[in-house]
Amino acid sequence: MNTPRIPRLRIVILGLSITSSWGNGHATTYRALVRALAQRGHEVLFLERDMPWYAQNRDLPQPPFGRTVLYDDLDALRRTHAQAVGDADLVIVGSFVPEGAAVGDWVLAQASGLKAFYDIDTPVTLGLLRRDEAPYLKARQIAAYDLYLSFTGGPTLRRLEREFGSPAARVLYCSVDPLAYFPEAGERDLDLGYMGTYSADRQPTVERLLAEPARRWPAGRFAVAGPQYPPGLAWPANVLPIAHLPPHAHRAFYNRQRFTLNVTRADMIEAGWSPSVRLFEAAACATPIVSDCWAGIDTLLTPGSELFLVERAEEVLDLLRGLPEARRREVGERARARILAQHTSAHRAAELEAHVHALRSASTSREAVGSAS
Known part of the structure; x- marks a missing residue:
């Protein structure tokens, strides 16, 4: 890809799991994205709650890209990673993160850079929000995140902006790592x-x-x-x-x-x-x-x-x-x-960079207008 790259970003991702793909589609999505971001020169820290069902089924306990750290609970997260979250250029909170709503409130208060929510389950999330049953996101938080990254595109993006007040709802589909998935010779039995x-x-x-x-x-x-x-x-x-x-x-x-x-x-x-x-x-x-x-x-x-x-x-x-x-x-x-x-992971990393660049440019323009007035 010949996509122009933006300067190196410090990115913190708080996601469901990157170490275990057991019973979830999040891990493969995060692995592809983090690998591509690291390859494009960004510094990525992935924070994962240490949950028993994933601990017993870790197929990538130490991802060889970015940096992955497990934390025990919300208090440990706040105590150990406040500086990393506060200093990051971009902090992403993912769907289905344990105690995700509380994690989100902390990130929204702690982070000085851009704050994003990455929903790998958008239709499920919207259904839960209708019933006020989403433990990882509150409707009030959507307007507070600078960016709502959704694995669902189409009319859902407009709904997130119009009904929930997201300042920027953007699609970020899942992807594939072409180094891991390709045709192989052999019988298709x-x-x-x-x-x-x-x-x-x-x-x-x-x-x-x-x-x-x-x-x-x-x-x-x-x-x-x-x-x-x-x-x-x-x-x-x-x-x-x-x-x-x-x-x-x-x-x-x-x-x-x-x-x-x-x-x-x-x-x-x-x-x-x-x-x-x-x-x-x-x-x-x-x-x-x-x-x-x-x-x-x-x-x-x-x-x-x-x-x-x-x-x-x-x-x-x-x-x-x-x-x-x-x-x-x-x-x-x-x-x-x-x-x-x-639809490779490199495309997704470039799309994320483009979203960050657009938000930064819009913020700079607003500041310039405010200074002129």
């Missing part, structure tokens, strides 16, 4: 695979678009990878269930599949413009994506050319059994080219 933590609202779609095709095509080879599936859940005999896969195993899994299934949570479908990180990872591996339908997906990948949108089991089976191999490969390669051109 799975006709269709799916990777995702169990979710009750996603499961009917997984049943319709993967389990049902498996039942109708006993010779087909299918797989579902992810944690927290109910022990008694019965899959067809030709569906291989795989427990949680750590990020270092994702590329190999995508490269086993002829097609991969993308299934979106109900809140994300309703909001639209909410691509999962899995969409970018699969495309970077040139694995053709079979996806459910939602507003905005066509702005990321072109249906029929770079991915396939389906609603019924019959459509899935038509692709698995009837699409010529050359056409399958072509769609996968087109998707890979599109993602590498627009």
Whole structure:
């Protein structure tokens, strides 16, 4: 990328987790972003609450990029990291951070630089805010953050500004690290695979678009990878269930599949413009994506050319059994080219820099106007 770079920033990120990807999509997103920011010369400190369920499942206990520090509780955070937060050019608080609302209040009071909220769960957050049940963000805080970074784009950004008073709501989609996700030679021994933590609202779609095709095509080879599936859940005999896969195993899994299934949570479908990180990872591996339908997906990948949108089991089976191999490969390669051109972690780091630059420029202009008057 030939994106102009701004001067070196001191950045502090308080996120759910970067050390453990167990049961969350935050870790891979933060890893890609922090690595790209560090590569672009920025000083990044990631602060993570030391939680037992992540402590028992750390697949990257010491990230080799930026600096990661665990803290025990809110008091320890305030006591140990006040100076780092106070001196930073940019402090980012992420969604689902334990005691995140209290963390946010502290950051808003302590930080002298720009203050941002990074929502990797925006539709879920807005639903919780409607019921005043979000433990990691209060509606009153949105207007106080200089920047609201949302993994959901589209109309949601306008809503954050109009209804909640955000001075700058900007999309910052998930991304992919092209050094970690790429096509590999070898047999694609799975006709269709799916990777995702169990979710009750996603499961009917997984049943319709993967389990049902498996039942109708006993010779087909299918797989579902992810944690927290109910022990008694019965899959067809030709569906291989795989427990949680750590990020270092994702590329190999995508490269086993002829097609991969993308299934979106109900809140994300309703909001639209909410691509999962899995969409970018699969495309970077040139694995053709079979996806459910939602507003905005066509702005990321072109249906029929770079991915396939389906609603019924019959459509899935038509692709698995009837699409010529050359056409399958072509769609996968087109998707890979599109993602590498627009949705890598380097693109996200550059976009974040651009947001910071715009806010600083606006602040400087306001100060100049105030001095002149």
